[in-house]
Amino acid sequence: MRLSQTLVPTLKENPGEAQVVSHKLMLRAGMIRQLGAGIYSWLPLGLRVLRKVENIVREEMDRAGAQEVLMPAVQPAELWKESGRWSQYGAELLRFQDRGERDFCFGPTHEEVITDLVRHELRSYKQLPANFYQIQTKFRDEVRPRFGMMRGREFLMKDAYSFDLDQESLDNSYQIMFQAYQAIFRRCGLTFRAVEADTGAIGGSDSHEFHVLAGSGEDEIASCDHCHYAANLEKAVPGPLEEVALTSSGAAMERVETPGIRTIEEVAGFLKVPAHQTVKSLVVETSEGAAILLLRGDHELNEIKASHLLEGEGFHLPDPAAVQKLTGVTVGSLGPVGATLPLIADYALENQTDFVCGANQEGWHLTGVCWGRDLPRPRFADLRNVRAGDRCPRCETGHFSLDRGVEVGHVFKLGDKYTRAMKMTVLNKEGREQTPLMGCYGIGVSRIVAAAIEQNHDDNGIVWPVSLAPFHVEILLVNPKETEAMELAESLYNRLGQANLSTLLDDRRERIGVKFKDADLIGAPLRVVIGGRGIKEGMVEVQSRHDGASQKVEIGAVAEHLIERLQALMAEAVV
RNA sequence: CGGGGUGUAGCGCAGUCUGGUAGCGCAUCGGUUUUGGGAACCGAGGGCCGGAGGUUCGAAUCCUCUCACCCCGACCA
Incomplete structure (x- = not known):
């Protein structure tokens, strides 16, 4: 290609709207131009890279036995009503009507469409397992698009859907995709990690995310430095605590005046105890009611884990005024002793003794508190985020390190959620109707371009891996x-x-x-x-x-x- | 949706507080000289100052409304 005949509008200066390296460089190298929030045009140079990624994905998907199809971007609402997601999927779903005032959406994902297709075309177990994929433009009306191609609203995605007769076969299909994904990211020249992920609202047993490691990544991932365990912070489970369990001093619980002391740091400083000897009490609320969660003072609540533990919808942390209304105490002096709301404590507190906590009275705290003596032992659960240095739960030998990552791929076992809701069946060997199990597998094709730049650049510009270079x-x-x-x-x-x-x-x-x-x-x-x-x-x-x-x-x-x-x-x- | 910020030439910005006919750098076009890490000089073009309404003799500037984009947070198959 001749540069004199090609539109490659490079920029000397960094455009004001770009925050992250990949966004700046994609604009400066003349790869893309923005049309609106989270919406971009690909210029010749950028498109060449996008096609490179696409081709690698296509080759590996084909090699893994998946069949390429292309489904409509515009989808009728009926399908989404059938799966139940028309009402569940929030504002992120771009909805509109045609001239006949029929409801449609621009597909953010294609479970409904593929299931509809397949329920008409696959009738026999002999046609399974089957795996269909497409490389398609998706639209998700993100609350906050940002970072250029890293989190756009319109983006190019490869999505694949597998159909299997039974769990064992699904496990196998999943494994094949898992390996294909590793091959894809390796060929793209990316440093990545496969991590266990929260399955989110979609449910299902297994889920892995593939993250490209980069400081600008939006996700935090914990990986063991000894074994292969790695997980999204949302899901990462801490191993047993290594700190020696505190042995009770036998001292009695005591009420101490702590005027104006609210935060854990203030409490620890004022009473001259380490933060890990304090206990913080957090009020959370769902549609089914409120509860108090107890965490060690130096630990951080993992809201996703907590929301899974509680009944009801709409998990949130009420603001301080609402907390006062629920408990009668100001936030800084809240504590488990004599609390009226149900208690759930983090595992890290199981062996804790002689701890400090709020006294449920403004300006007072309790010291030397012990389970069983000063209050009943509560229910214990995993409530916290792991920290760098925490022990790995799998091998119990290695320790966690934390990295930031850009999620470029996600594989799920969906089970029968969609096939059941949409009544997809095939006849099995016995001649009976059976509902197949689904898996779904996504790759952010356009996001890979950005992630690759995050990982491969210097002060002067992009340093492409050979496989992606335009x-x-x-x-x-x-x-x-x-x-x-x-x-x-x-x-x-x-x-x-x-x-x-x-x-x-x-x-x-x-x-x-x-x-x-x-x-x-x-x-x-x-x-x-x-x-x-x-x-x-x-x-x-x-x-x-x-x-x-x-x-x-x-x-x-x-x-x-x-x-x-x-x-x-x-x-x-x-x- | 809550909080903050910005809209002035293709790009990056000044001018707004304190109202008086719009400016700088880069880019573009023409010319001359240059030619191994974003050239120099001479000349030229390009703006309904995001939009609407208002105040005023007069509005980029003040007021009201509105739209767009960016950032932080909440959210995220």
């Missing part, structure tokens, strides 16, 4: 007016094309400095500089975007040299 090689013509150099560039360009290397020829009438800067932004792995001094010596210069190293190569040998270098880079990437 071009393998960029040829920089120092001066297009030099006919000898121009001819040389042309013949090299053609030669590389024949060898199936994609090449960008910067034949613009720009100064070489401009070309260097743009080449850095665009980030092709290899770069050839033709013209100026070298050409008189019969040499051109080959540079690596990755480490900036450059070397002179004889003109006659450049093509072979580049081809070899590229092959080496690709081989390296496969490892």
Whole structure:
């Protein structure tokens, strides 16, 4: 491709609206342009990368035995009413009507459509297992789109749906997808981690998320430094505490005056006890009522875990005024002793003794509190977020480290949620109708482009992994007016094309400095500089975007040299 | 949805407090000289100052309403 004939509007300055590296660089390299909040156009350069990702995904899905289809983006409301999600799915579902005032939505996901398709077309167990996928534009009316392609409203997604006769077969389909996903992200040159995830409202037994590690990621993931256990913070379970259980001093519970003391830090500081010897009491509420959750002072509540424990919908932490109304005490002095609401305590408090907590009276706390003596032992449960350094629950040897990640893939076992709701059955060996089990598997194709940049850039621009690079090689013509150099560039360009290397020829009438800067932004792995001094010596210069190293190569040998270098880079990437 | 911020040339911004016919840098177009890391000089074009209404002799500037975008939070198959 010739840069002089291609729209690659690079920017010198960072656009004001961009916060994260990938967004800035995608705009600056002329890959995308924003149309509205969370809505973008892909320009030629960006589209080439998007297609690269798409093709890797397609190849691996095909290899894994999935069949590609393409379903409608616009879906009738009837299907969503049938599954029950028309009312469940909130404002994130973009709804509209056609001229006949019939309700439709722009598909944020396609469980209903695929289930509808398959219930008409699959009749026999002999047709299972089956797995269908598509690469489709989705729309989710996110409450807050942000970070460019990382969290857009319109985005490109690969979604796949498997259908199996029984659990064992579903487990197998899931496993196949899990492995295909690993192959996909590996081929994209990404550093990623597969983590156990919360299944969310959709339910089901198993779920894994695939995260690309990056500081700008929106999710926090905990991974064991010893075994393979890794989980989204939402779900990560702490192993047994390593701190020695406190042995009771035998001292009696005591009421102490703590004027104006509210937070755990203030309590610990005022009473000169470590934060882990305090207990914090948090009031939570659902449609079924309120409860008090107890956590060690230095631990943090995991709201997702807590919401799973409580009956009812609409889990939330009431504001301080509401808490006072529910308990009669101000937030800072709340405590479990004599509390009227049901108590649930975190496992970390099971062996706790002599702790400090609120006295349920403004300005007073209790010290030396012990379970069984000063108040009945409450129900214990896992309520907290794990922390870096906590012991792993699986191997009980390793410890957690926490990383931020960008979720680029998610695999679920759905079970019969949709097949049952939408009455999909096939005849089994006995000739009876049986409801198949579903799995669903998503990959954020456009998000991968952003995630790859988050992981592969430097101060000057993008440093593409070979497999995703829009071009393998960029040829920089120092001066297009030099006919000898121009001819040389042309013949090299053609030669590389024949060898199936994609090449960008910067034949613009720009100064070489401009070309260097743009080449850095665009980030092709290899770069050839033709013209100026070298050409008189019969040499051109080959540079690596990755480490900036450059070397002179004889003109006659450049093509072979580049081809070899590229092959080496690709081989390296496969490892 | 709550809180905060910003809308002025293609991009990045100043001007708004204190009302008086709109400016800087980059980019664009023409010319000259340059030519290995975002060139220099000369000249030119480009704005209903997000939109509507109001106050005023006069509004980018003050008031009211509205729209869009960005950030924090809540939310998130």
